[in-house]
Amino acid sequence: EVQLVESGGGLVQPGRSLRLSCSASGFPFGDYAITWFRQAPGKGLEWVGFIRSKLYGGTMEYAASVKGRFTVSRDESKSIAYLEMNSLKTEDTAVYYCTRDARSVYGDSRLFDYWGQGTLVTVSS
Amino acid sequence: DIQMTQSPSSLSASVGDRVTITCRASQGIRNDIGWYQQKPGKAPKRLIYAASSLQSGVPSRFSGSGSGTEFTLTINSLQPEDFATYYCLQHNSYPLTFGGGTKVEIK
Numbered sequence: 001e002v003q004l005v006e007s008g009g010g011l012v013q014p015g016r017s018l019r020l021s022c023s024a025s026g027f028p029f030g031d032y033a034i035t036w037f038r039q040a041p042g043k044g045l046e047w048v049g050f051i052r053s054k055l056y057g058g059t060m061e062y063a064a065s066v067k068g069r070f071t072v073s074r075d076e077s078k079s080i081a082y083l084e085m086n087s088l089k090t091e092d093t094a095v096y097y098c099t100r101d102a103r104s105v106y107g108d109s110r111l112f113d114y115w116g117q118g119t120l121v122t123v124s125s
Numbered sequence: 126d127i128q129m130t131q132s133p134s135s136l137s138a139s140v141g142d143r144v145t146i147t148c149r150a151s152q153g154i155r156n157d158i159g160w161y162q163q164k165p166g167k168a169p170k171r172l173i174y175a176a177s178s179l180q181s182g183v184p185s186r187f188s189g190s191g192s193g194t195e196f197t198l199t200i201n202s203l204q205p206e207d208f209a210t211y212y213c214l215q216h217n218s219y220p221l222t223f224g225g226g227t228k229v230e231i232k
Contacts (some may be wrong), residue, residue, distance in 0.1 A: 018188065035221075037169075045161075045169065045212055047221035061219050096167055103216075108175040112159060115168040 002026040002114045004098050009119030012088055020083040020119060022098030028055055033101040034074060034081035035112065038094035048096070051081060056104060066092075088123045095120050127151050127215055131224025137232040144200040146211055148224045153193045154217035159228045160189055164209045172211075173198060203229070 008020040035050035049062035049103060051072040060072050071084040081098060095118040104108035128151035138144050140227040148158065156176035161169040171180050173189035176196055186201040200207055208231055 043227045045163075045223045046212070047223070063220050108157075108159075108178070111174060112214070113163075113171050113174070113180065115170075118168055 002100075003026045004100065004114055004116035006096060006098055006116040007121040009096065009121045011122045011124065013125050014088060014090055014123055016068075016088055017084070017086045018088065018121060020085070020096055020098075020121070022083070022116060024031070024079045024081070029036050029074075029079040030076055030109070031102050031105050033104075034072070035101055036072060036123050037081050037097045037099065038092075039118075040091070040094045043094075046094075048083070050093070050101065051061070052054040053102075053104075085121070093121060126152060126220055127218060127222050129213055129215055129222050129224040131213055131227055133227060134225060135228040135230065137230050138203050139232045140203055140205060142203045142232075144203055144207075144229060146198045146213075146227045147231075148191075148196045148198075148213035150194045150196070150215055150217075154215045156192050157217035158191075158196050158213055158215050160187075161212045161214060162207075162209045163212065169212065200229075205231075 005023045012018050024086050033050050033052045036048040039045050047074050051060045051074050069087045073083045097115050097118045099112045099115045115121045130149045132147050132164050158176050160173040163169045172183050172187050177189045188199045190197050210226050210228045212226050
């Protein structure tokens, strides 16, 4: 069974850091890019960034709103992706979701087909 | 950045109604779009990928169409469990962008 489980959310003060984890199981992690989205309370969905699979260089892309502050990484041995969030702002308060992407290998059928349950990050003093 | 304009932002409908939601892209995105359903407190769920392909396990009353800049999600014979918020998402180019969402409410 395919599963993505986020963890690491919580309450953090502005300017501080937090690291989220996305634990994957039930599929070949190495074949998939991992993408992070977020949703501020009562708002729509926003793309945050992603990391390609090692097969495609493991490179990353980020939204302008988080570039230079957030870093996505992955540990192939543990099938975990991370979202390191630095210099947090109140506007980063949101539920953060991870999802998988293997369209380069399997086509669009394997694009964002499974999502984690989300983890809430609250940035407040 | 590609802007996705979704309409309407909300609608009221009755069980059994046919509902149509539209997303317009600010530039051509081929068929690089998916449709997602989200219920309160839950993660988004993919309904449609590649503009018109039905996600496995999703009821056939859901359908998608369009190519280029105009896309449509149709729900035939709305069911009680379909009351939710729906989003389109383009993956043609980065940054990926969502439509603003359509909240489908009970009339």
